[in-house]
Amino acid sequence: MEKAPHFVTDLAHLPTSAHGPRSATWWGTLGFILIEGTGFALAAAAYFYLMGQPETWPPGQAPPDWLWGTAQLILMLASLLPNLWTDRVAHQEDLRKVRVGLVVMSAVGLLTLVVRAFEFGALNCRWDDNAYGSIVWVLLGLHATHLVTDIGDTLVLTALMFTRHVEPRRYTDVTDNCVYWNFVVLAWVPLWGLLYVVPRLV
Amino acid sequence: MTAGTDTAVVRRDGPGLGEAETNARLARSWATPPGLWGWLSTVDHKQVGRRYVVTAFTFFVLAGLLALAMRMQLAGPERTLLSPDRYNQIFTMHGTTMMFLFAVPMMEAFAIYLVPLMVGTRAIAFPRLNAFSYWVYLAGGIMLWVAFILNVGPDVGWFSYVPLAGPQYSPGKRVDFWAQMVTFTEVAALAVAVEIIVTVFKQRAPGMSLNRIPLFVWGQLVTSFMVVFAMPAVMVSSSMLIMDRLIGTHFFNPAEGGDALLWQHLFWFFGHPEVYIIFLPATGFVSSILPTFARRPIFGYTALVLALFATGFLGFGLWVHHMFATGLPHLGNSFYTAASMAIAIPSGIQIFCWIATLWDGRPRFATPLLFVIGFIVVFVLGGLSGIMLASVPLDSQVHDTYFVVAHFHYVLIGGAVFPLFGAFYYWFPKFTGRMLSERVGAWNFGLFFVGFNLAFFPMHILGLIGMPRRVYSYPAGVGWDELNLLATAGAVILAAGVATFVGNVWHSLKHGVSAGDNPWGAGTLEWATSSPPPSYNFTHIPVVTGQEPLWTLPQGLPAQGLPVVGGLRVDQRELLLTTVVDADPDLREPSPEPSIWPLLSALAVTALFIGSIFTPWAVVWGAIPLAVGLIGWFWPKSPPDTPEPVID
Numbered sequence A: 001m002e003k004a005p006h007f008v009t010d011l012a013h014l015p016t017s018a019h020g021p022r023s024a025t026w027w028g029t030l031g032f033i034l035i036e037g038t039g040f041a042l043a044a045a046a047y048f049y050l051m052g053q054p055e056t057w058p059p060g061q062a063p064p065d066w067l068w069g070t071a072q073l074i075l076m077l078a079s080l081l082p083n084l085w086t087d088r089v090a091h092q093e094d095l096r097k098v099r100v101g102l103v104v105m106s107a108v109g110l111l112t113l114v115v116r117a118f119e120f121g122a123l124n125c126r127w128d129d130n131a132y133g134s135i136v137w138v139l140l141g142l143h144a145t146h147l148v149t150d151i152g153d154t155l156v157l158t159a160l161m162f163t164r165h166v167e168p169r170r171y172t173d174v175t176d177n178c179v180y181w182n183f184v185v186l187a188w189v190p191l192w193g194l195l196y197v198v199p200r201l202v
Numbered sequence B: 001m002t003a004g005t006d007t008a009v010v011r012r013d014g015p016g017l018g019e020a021e022t023n024a025r026l027a028r029s030w031a032t033p034p035g036l037w038g039w040l041s042t043v044d045h046k047q048v049g050r051r052y053v054v055t056a057f058t059f060f061v062l063a064g065l066l067a068l069a070m071r072m073q074l075a076g077p078e079r080t081l082l083s084p085d086r087y088n089q090i091f092t093m094h095g096t097t098m099m100f101l102f103a104v105p106m107m108e109a110f111a112i113y114l115v116p117l118m119v120g121t122r123a124i125a126f127p128r129l130n131a132f133s134y135w136v137y138l139a140g141g142i143m144l145w146v147a148f149i150l151n152v153g154p155d156v157g158w159f160s161y162v163p164l165a166g167p168q169y170s171p172g173k174r175v176d177f178w179a180q181m182v183t184f185t186e187v188a189a190l191a192v193a194v195e196i197i198v199t200v201f202k203q204r205a206p207g208m209s210l211n212r213i214p215l216f217v218w219g220q221l222v223t224s225f226m227v228v229f230a231m232p233a234v235m236v237s238s239s240m241l242i243m244d245r246l247i248g249t250h251f252f253n254p255a256e257g258g259d260a261l262l263w264q265h266l267f268w269f270f271g272h273p274e275v276y277i278i279f280l281p282a283t284g285f286v287s288s289i290l291p292t293f294a295r296r297p298i299f300g301y302t303a304l305v306l307a308l309f310a311t312g313f314l315g316f317g318l319w320v321h322h323m324f325a326t327g328l329p330h331l332g333n334s335f336y337t338a339a340s341m342a343i344a345i346p347s348g349i350q351i352f353c354w355i356a357t358l359w360d361g362r363p364r365f366a367t368p369l370l371f372v373i374g375f376i377v378v379f380v381l382g383g384l385s386g387i388m389l390a391s392v393p394l395d396s397q398v399h400d401t402y403f404v405v406a407h408f409h410y411v412l413i414g415g416a417v418f419p420l421f422g423a424f425y426y427w428f429p430k431f432t433g434r435m436l437s438e439r440v441g442a443w444n445f446g447l448f449f450v451g452f453n454l455a456f457f458p459m460h461i462l463g464l465i466g467m468p469r470r471v472y473s474y475p476a477g478v479g480w481d482e483l484n485l486l487a488t489a490g491a492v493i494l495a496a497g498v499a500t501f502v503g504n505v506w507h508s509l510k511h512g513v514s515a516g517d518n519p520w521g522a523g524t525l526e527w528a529t530s531s532p533p534p535s536y537n538f539t540h541i542p543v544v545t546g547q548e549p550l551w552t553l554p555q556g557l558p559a560q561g562l563p564v565v566g567g568l569r570v571d572q573r574e575l576l577l578t579t580v581v582d583a584d585p586d587l588r589e590p591s592p593e594p595s596i597w598p599l600l601s602a603l604a605v606t607a608l609f610i611g612s613i614f615t616p617w618a619v620v621w622g623a624i625p626l627a628v629g630l631i632g633w634f635w636p637k638s639p640p641d642t643p644e645p646v647i648d
């Protein structure tokens, strides 16, 4: 016979899912937010670096039109309301409300993509005009990639919430998704300033 | 109560379920399916970690063969073994492979294998992401080497400076393969960094508060944060480069408002921390090996942890020292000279603590310790030439000569490869269940140490007397012949050392002495389970009471006498999550089953990355299979998990 192990506690009473920093996925999401935030910061630094090169900025072009970028800003900031609400009802594990929240967030997400398409059309530059055009397109594209991935995630989660896959862990998936959307929105604020305001200041 | 009826309902570990039954059930829950399918779909961190080790070592050997080819070419003046064009490809491939495909992935490999064992958990965090990272890394490496064999290997140096690497001076696809290889390996590295951070934050065994985390784990944690902040820089810059080359952007084109120096800034914002990303895990090897063979706890634990943090921070401040020769404003220059020298302080503290550990212990000179001592000697020499380089006037003098080549090989091989070989000898028994031969190990070390110094010391002198780096040949009669021949002889001896190691592994895998759980009498948790460990790592999650849990056991208890916790499911993969600071038990979370989707997603990523070298539309069309792959990956299995088992 083997020697009996020396048990000091029984952890059977511990819960099997939790929201926020108690769960592993939340930390994983935060890790990717750090990585992507660094990417944004470096791209923004490159923008300022390139700004020091030519005589004028933007070099002989009109800055991007206000309209769509600012509409995007307002839309995104407004989307924080349904997003935070979804986060709250997911904490309460209220399935009906979570479904509503996710459907709304999916629709809002798709709308931001439409607006983003118009933004590209109103930049007043092409990526291959000059370095200014290049960095503007990359910044907007980088952010658009984040929109696409987050919306993809939201759509899949929404589908899951209408199938038999609903279980406590799905609600923590929803709250993590809300955290990520907050990041995508908050990243847009400085980027918006960079793309639309800075060229008008210098 | 009779045991027979009980076990039918109790599906947790604990006193109610016998040890044999617990192990059998855990083995069933955590097993990787047999056969090819299992091989392709495994998410076991030990299998993935082993693959990383073998793959990274293969790249080390390949890059080493290229180094030998260079040394053969340079053994004497005006030799014609290699054409100038081949030589350019070869030194680029050597540097690129060593940095991106060997050094960083090898350090990750050890983290993937060892960190979960050292913190006392059943699996790594996000095991599917881990499997995915391996496939992506493998695909990137294969792509680069296939390109090289097809004569489209990169040829502009491992840091691909523009304008040379730009569309004007490097037409063709060579640089594009380089840039995409960077993207592959950085995706993999970033994924692993997140896994390690979460594993260390959330999955430490109960009682492993911050001041009990093994130094190896601290090293890997700080490294992972450095990866998180440094690697995006090289992804941004290599993406800009490939866009300049393929879709006509102008980031680095001065004629259209771009700037070549932007490349250098972004690249070195990654490249300098990169050296510490390689070095810090190596210090973790040293801090694991030393206490075991000095037979006393490490001297200055807290100082060593703080030195890790200091190195991590300073590592970022230093990217500018690569820009000395570009003429920074003068205040900047002296500031960065000071910062470059400041990094000597935490390194000095580490060296001091290590020597003190050895001094105060009762050292046993087994092979791992030999390599650690070799490391200390070589690294101090490398540090000295580094301090010389940190002064701007001297840097301007020997910039781009063999002095620099000698210096960074002293730092990289001394700082990383010596500890790595120590780590191979130290953990090989844990990975395989068998010991490497100690006698062959001594030969391995001797050849390696002598060969290394013979190969690289003369290069310092060559640099000082003016031999530039990256030349494929040199004229006779300028006084470089003998030193070059010496360096080549050293490289051959070094290679013999590596061959000895391969032979030792080959032989010991079959015929090595059986290792047992803890052959070295070490103190950390990876030694508290069998060698190699079972798929579920530990029968029960241990409770940690000190820095070396196996040494702080109550008098006379063997490793099996560790206090443990019960109550985790054994019929399903379940992990114990603990709180970040104190490691108090907090949550039981499921851990994913094996899956083929990480591999399929990695294949989709591969198609997208390689396709984008040829047409930008690959990014659009490639996104579709990638999306399918990711959805398959994250879609919950059906039927959903069985509900909580009955608690008896």
Ligand code: HEM
Pocket: B064, B067, B068, B070, B071, B091, B092, B094, B095, B096, B098, B099, B103, B156, B157, B158, B159, B405, B409, B412, B413, B417, B455, B469, B470, B471, B491, B494
């Ligand atoms: C194993 C024995 C090794 C030998 C004999 C060797 C030899 C060489 C030589 C001769 C060069 C100079 C090429 C030139 O400037 O013309 C070189 C460059 C380089 N080596 Fe090594 N090396 C070895 C190991 C390593 C390792 C382990 C690493 C990194 C972890 C490494 C990283 C590099 C890098 C980054 C370069 C610069 C490539 C470039 O100029 O773009 N080497 N090596």
Ligand SMILES: [Cu+2]
Pocket: B271, B272, B275, B318, B319, B321, B322
């Ligand atoms: Cu550096």
